[in-house]
Amino acid sequence: MDINVKQVRKNAFRVTKTRGITASRIRIPGGHLDADLLPVIQRIAQEYGDGSIHLTVRQGVEIPGIRYEDMPQVNQLLQPLIDRMGINQEEPGTGYSSAGTRNISACIGNRVCPYGCYDTTAFAQRIEKAIFPHDLHFKIALTGCPNDCAKVRLHDFGIIGMTLPQYEKDRCVDCRACVKACAKKSVDALRTVNYKVERNHEKCIGCGECVINCPTRAWTRSQEQYYRLVLFGRTGKRNPRLAVDFIKWVDEESILKIIKNTYAYVQAHIDPNAPGGKEHIGYIVDRTGVQEYLKWALQDVNLPDCAEVSSPLYWSGLHY
Amino acid sequence: MGYRLSTDAMNQVLAELGKQYAIYAPKCYPGGNTFSEVDCIRYGEVHTVEEIETERKSDYSFKELLLPFSETLFFFTENTIQEASVIEKDMVIFLRSCDLHAVRRLDEIYLRNGLPDFYYQRLREKVQFVLIGCPAAFDSCFCVDMGTNRSDNYDAAFELRGGQVYMAARHPQWEALLRQYGEPVEGFAPSYVTETPTRVSIPADLSPAVAKSTVWDEYDKRCIGCGRCNYACPTCTCFTMQDIYYTDNAKAGERRRVAASCMVDGFTDVAGGGSYRKKHGERMRFKVLHKVYDFKQRNGYQMCVGCGRCDDVCPEYISFSAILNKLEEAMQEVRGDGQQ
The missing domain is CATH 3.30.70.3340 (Alpha-Beta Plaits)
Structure with a gap:
């Protein structure tokens, strides 16, 4: 044979x-x-x-x-x-043209789930269209909200849906459902001041619990859909670790651009002797330093004004 | 007299009216509901026919225009009190028959229940009502059984039929406008619902004794006490007061009237730390009996108008109409002539 x-x-x-x-x-x-x-x-x-x-x-x-x-x-x-499924293919009838970059996985998202902040499947398919066929070993996952049911923090790119809560003060009746929900189910970013609610934007993770629990539509979702992009989580042998926060309140276009830029970065920096041509991106970044990576990743990216970029980026996890 | 207008002509009518009136109607707030990319239908200012939502039931009622969720009544400083200003324009409100019946209940409570309420009255006097013809009931509607499916006490009636606007006028101002912009049609009357998919039957001998029934117990656990049913209800009128002292200078502040819900914690809190109806089943009993017993005892007709919004909005799928239909069995239980 x-x-x-x-x-x-x-x-x-x-x-x-x-x-x-x-x-x-x-x-x-x-x-x-x-x-x-x-x-x-x-x-x-x-x-x-x-x-x-x-x-x-x-x-x-x-x-x-x-x-x-x-x-x-x-x-x-x-x-x-x-x-x-709209898979990019080099020649019809020849099956999948590549398998290096792994399936882009997603939770069920806002097509079904009450917590979902966006259409995870549609965004996954959009990324698929933008990057396949590709041989590099990338893992990308999308989750609809900060519950992270899709466990995106174990991926090279984790995309977490967020909504920017909009507060209409005159519809608020001080029932405190949002304040209680945020304290018990999320990050305790809300407090009552003079019978109205103040949101701590620094703490807020955009999960939407306030919106979900509001009985009067004083809280609603932003028309814009935002994301938290987390980087270079991984499972595996040497140093399994969770992805760290990269950009909070980032938009879809920027994420696509950053992922595409990362392919160029990896092609330039991958260990030419990597077994099977596979090297986790995180290990490459460990070698080149984060600054070199960021130089590539953010090239020609126009982040929205509200985007918050974390700096510096540190990963931990287990070292064997 | 009835009139037919193109939507363009109707928009001219609305523009003409807009000089004197702020026009409110159920409209779509895209993505404005609880869950992502789900529209909310609620009342807002409109300028064109196209903005008026006639296909879907509004999630919240017109009530918030006359009884805002949160309304500043007056401002105070050390020695003076200044009433909050009221909307300058008069108001036109588009609403369905069930809601127009709800107006009667609000008037009963705020105008004919002892002294008229100043803040309600000054808004109420500004309003003209335009009935939205209702050709078919939604799944949760039970207006026919509550006797609210038909209304005649409108200033004008409005209905879209085959892309054309049909109007009827009772108020002379509308009559004049429609004669100018529309063409007369014989025999137009706004549609009304004659049957509903949801039916309710309330026992004729319903009495406070039903409070002792076990029918309420399941709601101790099922109900989460969020108050959506009250806030969406066109006839729930309870409020609480809030005195705000400005943080920069606590000698100045304002008094607000804010919608309250008998299902939400704190509604029964009294001085000295007392609190009543702690179980959600007890709150459900209180609400149901207020809607279909207490109000009727006092005013001779039912408070509930059968709009079904409370059913639609409940996140726990608790159906008010289903509770009404359990009341007969509950009465049998407390009379002792049931199966028990």
Whole structure:
């Protein structure tokens, strides 16, 4: 058997424990899929796999038990998925064009969840469009609100939805639902002064609890949707760590630009001898220093006036 | 007499009226509701027909125009008191039949309940009401059972039919304007709802004895005491007072009247530390009986107008109309002739 495993991996198939057997890794950006595409996955699993599927930790589907020689047929069958999910592809019928950058995962967001501050799936799909196909090892995740159900602080780029609470004083009846909710469920950023509410903007994390709990619409959401962008969290062997705050109250355009700039930075600075051409971005930043990274990341980025950039950036975590 | 107008002509009417009146109607506040990217329909100033929301029920009622959630009544310094100024223009308020019936309840409470309330009266005297024709009920409406589905005491009536505006006038000022901008049509009368998907039945012999029923107990846990039902209700009129002493100089300040809710903590707090109806089920009982018993005892008709906003707004999916429909069983329970 003669197989170019590097091409196999790039084509979103796994080299498995079992000689001669691969697995198809279906990337589902934003974790949302039209249900009528499920029979495509079912058919691949039953005709070419072992009849089972695995729901991956990054919201993909992995179909095990596929023979390497069946990869072209599997790629043909994958085409409707790739078309409908808007995956950038180099040539139709050839499956996924890259697998280095991992599936962009997202919580269910404001399509369904009452806490969600934005459409996580739509933003995930927008990032997918902007960066794929790409071989570099990037992990990006989106979560709708500061509850961070998507655990984005374990990613290179964690995108956390925020709303900037708008207060209409004349609709406030001093029921204190917001003050209590903020104190008990969030960061205690509200206090009552002369029967009205004052919000501590420095403390506020934009979770929207005040809006959710307000019975009169004295609190509403900002028309603009904002984000907290956190950087270079990671799991793994040497130094697992949480991502740190980079920019609070940042906008969608700036995030896209920063991610794209980071690809250029990594291409310029990655260890040429990195095993498998893979090096976590965080380790590269550890080597070049944060200032060098920021020089690249913020190039031509026009942050909104309200954006707050953290400085300096320090990571901790475990060192083995 | 009825009139038909193009929306352009109606906008001219509104522009003409706008010189004297601030015109309020249910309108859409995009993304203005509790959850992300969900619209809120509530009352605000409008200048064109297009701004008037006629497809969706308003989440909050017209009430806040006559009884603002928070209203400064007067300012005080050491020796003087200065009344807060009132809106300069007169007001036109577009509203549906259930809400026009609610106006009668507000008047009952604030004008005919002892001395007229000065602050309510000075706003109320400024208002003309335009009835919005209501061709079909929303899911939670029960106006027909509450007898509020039809109104005749409007200054003008308004309805959109097939992209055209139909109006009827009772007030001479409207009559003159419509004659100028519209064309007369025979037999126009605003639509009204004749059946609702939600039905309610209130026992004829409902009495305070129902307070002893166990029907209220489930709300001890289900209700979170947020007060949305009260704030959205067009007939809830309770308020509390706030005296504010300005922080720069505590010898000056203002007195505010602020909407209060019988479901929210603090409503029953009294001097000396007393507090009543601590259980949310007890608060629910109080609210329900006030809406469909106490008010009627005093005024001879029901307070609840069946708009169903309290059902729509409750985050815990507690349905007021469902409670009304449990009252018969609750009465059987306390009379001792039920299944128990």
